Amino acid sequence: MQSVAADEPKNHVDPSSMRECNEVVDVPHRFVPWDEGSTLWGVDRASLGECWRLNHAKGLIIKALTK
Template sequence: MASVDSLLPKPAVHVDPSVTKECEGVVDIPHRFIPYDEAIGLWAEDRRISGECKRGKHAAIVIIKVLAR
């Protein structure tokens, strides 16, 4: 005999699309001499994009996609 839970419709799961959006790509490095100050700015931007975002958000996306099935 089927349980009562299996007879009830599964509740709809809504996940905001912004949560499952992947992080931005890496910073493009120009093909020319890069002054130190500009290099530091490019490095900081790259860290902002790929540091925490890549590690933490990718794990969250995987978990959300599994739970939202």
């Protein structure tokens, strides 16, 4: 005879939400021209935004699973 808990649906978490954030962009130890610096800054800001959204999603998942 199976228990009631075995009949409950299992929670599914998308594996993409379990990944880690990207690393911080490395700035070379030399003079960085303005155009290269602004490109590095843009890549870093995009990574930061993606990381914020990923961590927000993780928080929503944790809240949903702990209800």
